[in-house]
Amino acid sequence: MKNITVGVYGGTGYSGWELIQLLLLHPHVELKFITSERKAGKNLADVWPRAPGFPLQSASEVDLKSVDYVFLCLPHTQSAPIATQAKAAGCSVIDLSADLRLNDPADFALWYGVPHAAPDLLPVVYGLSEFYRETIMGAKLVANPGCYATAVLLGLLPLAQAGLLAADVPIIVDAKSGTTGAGRAPKQHLLFSEVSANLTPYKIGRAHPHIGEIEQQLAVSGVGKGCLIFSPHLLPTDRGILASIYAPVQDAQQAAAAIQQAHQFEPMVKVLPQGELASLAHVIRTPYAVLSVTPVPGNMLIIMSAVDNLLKGAASQALQNFNLMAGFPETTALLPPSNIETL
Amino acid sequence: MKNITVGVYGGTGYSGWELIQLLLLHPHVELKFITSERKAGKNLADVWPRAPGFPLQSASEVDLKSVDYVFLCLPHTQSAPIATQAKAAGCSVIDLSADLRLNDPADFALWYGVPHAAPDLLPVVYGLSEFYRETIMGAKLVANPGCYATAVLLGLLPLAQAGLLAADVPIIVDAKSGTTGAGRAPKQHLLFSEVSANLTPYKIGRAHPHIGEIEQQLAVSGVGKGCLIFSPHLLPTDRGILASIYAPVQDAQQAAAAIQQAHQFEPMVKVLPQGELASLAHVIRTPYAVLSVTPVPGNMLIIMSAVDNLLKGAASQALQNFNLMAGFPETTALLPPSNIETL
Amino acid sequence: MKNITVGVYGGTGYSGWELIQLLLLHPHVELKFITSERKAGKNLADVWPRAPGFPLQSASEVDLKSVDYVFLCLPHTQSAPIATQAKAAGCSVIDLSADLRLNDPADFALWYGVPHAAPDLLPVVYGLSEFYRETIMGAKLVANPGCYATAVLLGLLPLAQAGLLAADVPIIVDAKSGTTGAGRAPKQHLLFSEVSANLTPYKIGRAHPHIGEIEQQLAVSGVGKGCLIFSPHLLPTDRGILASIYAPVQDAQQAAAAIQQAHQFEPMVKVLPQGELASLAHVIRTPYAVLSVTPVPGNMLIIMSAVDNLLKGAASQALQNFNLMAGFPETTALLPPSNIETL
Amino acid sequence: MKNITVGVYGGTGYSGWELIQLLLLHPHVELKFITSERKAGKNLADVWPRAPGFPLQSASEVDLKSVDYVFLCLPHTQSAPIATQAKAAGCSVIDLSADLRLNDPADFALWYGVPHAAPDLLPVVYGLSEFYRETIMGAKLVANPGCYATAVLLGLLPLAQAGLLAADVPIIVDAKSGTTGAGRAPKQHLLFSEVSANLTPYKIGRAHPHIGEIEQQLAVSGVGKGCLIFSPHLLPTDRGILASIYAPVQDAQQAAAAIQQAHQFEPMVKVLPQGELASLAHVIRTPYAVLSVTPVPGNMLIIMSAVDNLLKGAASQALQNFNLMAGFPETTALLPPSNIETL
Secondary structure, three states: OOOEEEEEEOOOOHHHHHHHHHHHHOOOEEEEEEEOOOOOOOEHHHHOOOOOOOEEEOHHHOOHHHOOEEEEOOOOOOHHHHHHHHHHOOOEEEEOOOOOOOOOHHHHHHHHOOOOOOHHHOOOEEOOOOOOHHHHHOOOEEEOOOHHHHHHHHHHHHHHHOOOEOOOOOEEEEEEEOHHHHOOOOOHHHEHHHHOOOOEEOOOOOOOOHHHHHHHHHHHOOOOOOOEEEEEEEOOOOOOEEEEEEEEEOOHHHHHHHHHHHHOOOOOEEEOOOOOOOOHHHOOOOOOEEEEEEEEOOOEEEEEEEEOOOOOOOHHHHHHHHHHHHOOOOOOOOOOOOOOOOO | OOOEEEEEEOOOOHHHHHHHHHHHHOOOEEEEEEEOOOOOOOEHHHHOOOOOOOEEEOOOOOOHHHOOEEEEOOOOOOHHHHHHHHHHOOOEEEEOOOOOOOOOHHHHHHHHOOOOOOHHHOOOEEOOOOOOHHHHHOOOEEEOOOHHHHHHHHHHHHHHHOOOEOOOOOEEEEEEEOHHHHOOOOOHHHEHHHHOOOOEEOOOOOOOOHHHHHHHHHHHOOOOOOOEEEEEEEOOOOOOEEEEEEEEEOOHHHHHHHHHHHOOOOOOEEEOOOOOOOOHHHOOOOOOEEEEEEEEOOOEEEEEEEEOOOOOOOHHHHHHHHHHHHOOOOOOOOOOOOOOOOO | OOOEEEEEEOOOOHHHHHHHHHHHHOOOEEEEEEEOOOOOOOEHHHHOOOOOOOEEEOHHHOOHHHOOEEEEOOOOOOHHHHHHHHHHOOOEEEEOOOOOOOOOHHHHHHHHOOOOOOHHHOOOEEOOHHHHHHHHHOOOEEEOOOHHHHHHHHHHHHHHHOOOEOOOOOEEEEEEEOHHHHOOOOOHHHEHHHHOOOOEEOOOOOOOOHHHHHHHHHHHOOOOOOOEEEEEEEOOOOOOEEEEEEEEEOOHHHHHHHHHHHOOOOOOEEEOOOOOOOOHHHOOOOOOEEEEEEEEOOOEEEEEEEEOOOOOOOHHHHHHHHHHHHOOOOOOOOOOOOOOOOO | OOOEEEEEEOOOOHHHHHHHHHHHOOOOEEEEEEEOOOOOOOEHHHHOOOOOOOEEEOHHHOOHHHOOEEEEOOOOOOHHHHHHHHHHOOOEEEEOOOOOOOOOHHHHHHHHOOOOOOHHHOOOEEOOHHHHHHHHHOOOEEEOOOHHHHHHHHHHHHHHHOOOEOOOOOEEEEEEEOHHHHOOOOOHHHEHHHHOOOOEEOOOOOOOOHHHHHHHHHHHOOOOOOOEEEEEEEOOOOOOEEEEEEEEEOOHHHHHHHHHHHOOOOOOEEEOOOOOOOOHHHOOOOOOEEEEEEEEOOOEEEEEEEEOOOOOOOHHHHHHHHHHHHOOOOOOOOOOOOOOOOO
């Protein structure tokens, strides 16, 4: 009954490997190829201690005609050219890089500091499954959101859509991420000896490129660009993102209710009862986002939004989108096939 | 040449042990007693793997007449009664608990949920060495600041004193602490199995009692109470605090300069050049506070303020205060006795 | 199609919770009750951040007649009395405690320092699935092996059975375990502040009670008791066991081959090709044991045996045994229902 | 009063930086230069977050005539040529690399797989301070022992010297090290994402080159080469070594006593009372070695030997040796200048 063939570009990074693990368990997927430029000719089992045997090929070796779908787990700028090829070959594309998230090539140049490699592809459907479900269903090309952006938008988009954010007041997001978010390429600042017992802020204020995609999404509901202060920190843990969001609102209880309502029927998002706070332990190694909402005096809503950066922040969201695009139930291969409430 | 005798109440907690280590190296201190109610009769070496032999006594056994100074490393509510006794016995007192930090007993009841045990002692000099140096010099009773409060006030007080904070806009502090800040008493949520790979917010918004002492200090410079949003998080590391402070200011560059200027001659505070960001690695196991200042558009200054919660946030600041009170150079036993720039 | 009803005693410990998660995904299991003496009246979701709603009951409240099988995740000495009741009520029993592992009550008293609470139950089938598969299939009462014992016996039993261990030479096992192996009850030495950045040996030499069950199993193949030196260490990580086994053998290459041969068709045990070394990363959060075999000069075989202490060392092995006892394929709810090689 | 001038080759690695920190606090040392080939032209403060300003120079730029002593914190094979130059220039040399530890160039080629770069320098005094104190005092060239070798030899040399090791029985050393022992050069297997939650054996059996220097030292007391099985493991922590030594002896109590006696007056080595076990917490960030001795049945002594790999395993031992060579008290700049028992 495996009726969809897929290929994965970039199987040697953390999110690529997470995605492969999910795809191997998907009852209707047949994985045809995995690419890696640096490890082409080797085997997946050489790269990951628990991986099954599977050949790694160069992108130039694989046959796009052999697959219905491709997942691109590539660094930004490398993804867009492959997307172009895949589209031309008739494949559906889910791009986990940043290349297709911004509608305007100028925005890409602004946030990433390099010109866009394939502006003709833009704009592309933004694959935040919970908010663009219907559009994703009909799409051939989907841009999977950034890990931080996923955590932040699940908290802020319901407020923006309901018009509950206070105008012209900065929204402050203090975010923390585990190290897998920074990739598997060896860099000194990512060594255990450097990260252990440390906490490091980076690209704080208005510097991190995920601001671009977050503000683009908020702008759809009329929130002016420039409102977001976003400060990520590198945690001494391997996976998980917690975004501590300080949202100025018109009415904090109403805002809290809006978030709870927005996600109440979402299979992959859980909003905790008021009084409980989201933590990494709620989400790591799961496909869920878990949020908490805490109204504070002065019309402020503190939203804690937790995701696993490699799952809801990357691979499992890609699979949600795939399921939507391919016509499967959205949670296929992500939730147990039963009516058990596992969260 | 040891001419000051001291006693330590509470030698089995993390900050008590840090303090004892510093006192043992102080060239003019003779340590006469260490108390512990639960371990009375045992030895310091039974409690800490690297400790020298030193008897642990019950508070009821020690002779306050035998010492010039006492350091109180006790839980809040247990400290004030001992402070009263010590004062009556003519001892100088440095209290590392929260008991003497708030001037008004009603504030104590508000933030700690219990009545104050010795309101007659209040108000007491607030031992933030950098800002109350002269007053501390003449004091017999000093309240050592809270660990979070130290980190936050080193960043915000210069702005408050210079009148640079924007009025009526919330100041948001997103703080992160290592586990030693939560003490050594066994609790399930502090187990390695629970903390590892996790990040947990707690007492967010307007709930943490350090808000009381921070706002009391800011109020001296006219900053209205109620402005502070303070959200601490428990980190998967053992020590260190990083407070990420989002300060709305009238002019961000001017505010950055005010902080750099305030601390430029401070031996224990370093403000990094703009562009560098403070991290835990700058401060853990040192008596320093390290701050960075990052102006962002919209009249916001992001201050990263890092301290070791057990040192500048507790024991080494207590020793700074002791040195001031006893007439020694402030950095005695904290910095090497040379002109080496060690930071 | 859920045709087996089960109850779990002790759902608030780490292995109980792992087991519950597995049982909830088992297609033929209906979970009827979960007990906890300390949390009776509360809900599973109060105890674990990701747990579904499920009432926690006192053992005295549950109806043993309502279930076909019980799993006992209780401390030693508390398990045997419940096993007696459950047996009397006609239930099949899988005991994860140490109570039923030693055939002779005198051995229990020797290793655990207390008399056995239900000697009439002994001896019980030892649930090391790979070696006692046929006996387990027909058993009503199974003693699930200890976590360390599982790791060690998967390496040593093939050598003992083949008569390849050198006589009268000590076998040295230097074992390392994550903190969940020490339970969830709060103890000072298990705090993050104490375990982090530390490595602690404990009960080294001939002191750890798992020696009893290991030597009992080796003795079946004629290996004399007293040969084992076993030194566990507490690791700064939450889960996983690596047992570094130094086995004096008659021929190291032959011994390596014996281990590879013993496990070549085992679904839950993988022996790595010579030259690769087992690590925790091979096994944590999986139901597998992974072993490596390294012959060294002087007729020594170094076996590295890795298991997740909560899975193959506890919960997933319990489920293997359950599947055998209840007539399901042994890997049901443990391996994906496909022919994918996932390791 | 600074009367000794020194230079450090290799200031950008972990042990170089530890050494620099110690040298800066030494009352009789003037640090004249620090070299780094990759960072020449930059400043020490660019490389370490807490470092003072100090220029980094290429080795080709520095003037060996300007210093009395040089410390070589270089990779093996790079150190010996510099040692040759320094000797020619009349400098005393303390080499922290492996280049000068083995007396026979053929042994170097055997263990390190490359020919020795300066065989004329050999043999060199082996700087295990506790055992070669007198020879070190008169030496111009000292080879600082390896980190693992230090931990192992402090346990085994007393037994070898007393003739208490059983003949022809393997000595098994199961060693564990923090990640700083593997250096600061970025490598994938040293990333936080890979090391965290993992434990990895490597070069087990007869493969690790420290076997060469350990056996060379044991051979001086007649212990035959080839007896040692040495299996290191990479720990998920940043610093510290624990060597778990299984020593077959003729009489375990006598052997335990021999170790206690050998070190009873050593300022930098502490042997714990029987019943206590050495752990990393005893030694990390201290210049001490801490050992425990546990006799077990069957004439086996289990020795746990703990050192900080960067201090007693590298930098502080280098300083001990320097103090001996230069005629200062051995513990200068390592222990507080008082009679306080700090361990």
